[in-house]
Amino acid sequence: MKSWAAGIVVALVLVVAGSLALPRGVAAIRLLAGPRDEAAVAAYLLTHRTADDYTAAAERALADKDEDLAASIAQLAAERGLALPASLTARIATAQEEASARMGADAWNGFVSGDAPNEAALAGAVAADLTGIGDVRDLYNQAARYVSCEEIDPLMIGLATVGLGLTAATVATLGATGPEKAGVSTLKAVKRAGRLSPLLAREVGVVTANALDGEALRLVGTSMARLDLAAARAASGRVLKAEAVTTLKGLGTDVATIGGNAGYRTTVAALGTAKSAKEMGVIARLSSRFGTATRAVMVLGGTALTFASYALTATMWSLWLVLWVVGVAFGAAKLGRRIGRLIWPAPSVRLRTA
Secondary structure, X not given: OHHHHHHHHHHHHHHHHHHHHHHHHHHHHHHHHOOOOHHHHHHHHHOOOOHHHHHHHHHHHHHOOOHHHHHHHHHHHHHOOOOOOHHHHHHHHHHHHHHHOOHHHXXXXXXXXXXXXXXXXXXXXXXXXHOOXXXXXXXXXXXXXXXXXXXXXXXXXXXXXXXXXXXXXXXHOOOOOHHHHHHHHHXXXXXXXXXXXXXXXXXXXXXXXXXXXXXXXXXXXXXXXXXXXXXXXXXXXXXXXXHHHHHHHHHHHHHHHHHXXXXXXXXXXXHHHOOOHHHHHHHHHHXXXXXXXXXXXXXXXXXXXXXXXXXXXXXXXXXXXXXXHHHHHHHHHHHHHHHHHXXXXXXXXXXXXX
């Protein structure tokens, strides 16, 4: 009887262990065997999330009046076959409708001021920059401060300078550089709103500051003050060195990719949390896979999604699954032998008498 009791205890342990080993182990093996990129890691991390996790995250988003994040979470849950409460999805839809009703006035304010507290205002701010108006305004303001020996913002100068160059290139190429230009304009609007990640701002700001040509910037300020637009335009092309232009254009491309795939809120959230330009590239690649659900992935899965970060964890779960399978196989073989002995008992050995 003791051996049977021990067998039952072992079986229960295997059942409990299997509830963990099976789903996570299979997911880990798929991660290790499949494409080794950020999207694969995100999908692996999301296997650990339940419908309750999605519901709680969506509720928090609505409480923060962030209907875009709530909608992103609902979409990701639907894609992964998880159902949210009907009352919650209805509240998300209502919140989105209310946000849409405010778009007109916000777009105009964004065009005039360049501030972008929401998606509509950002569209207005970017529209102003696409015409070159916003870049001229920002570059002149910074150049005038430089001439007056006041404090300047190197990153704002760099973004305005690159933006002006991209405006001319967009016209010359019939819109081919439009997305890149929109990305730089978005980055500038987020910077002005004070919502750019300090670490990202510091990284790109240092690159820009080291590449500024003070004499060219001074000439922009003095030329625009006397309305010599031709001289100001010529000088603006020398304000920033080539390496900084390349960096800002690359970041603008990533911003445009995120915006095109996932929308304004995801773009602002990425710019507000990314620790580096490299991490913005990671989020841009995620947006190409998850679309408007990208922001939900950032919240529920994290943004530092490199294969190396989770390869060890995935390997451990894979080994756990292998050990569980071995344990089940060993237990099943032992149980089979015991059942076999009950059905077909071994013949008794009789002693011969002389």
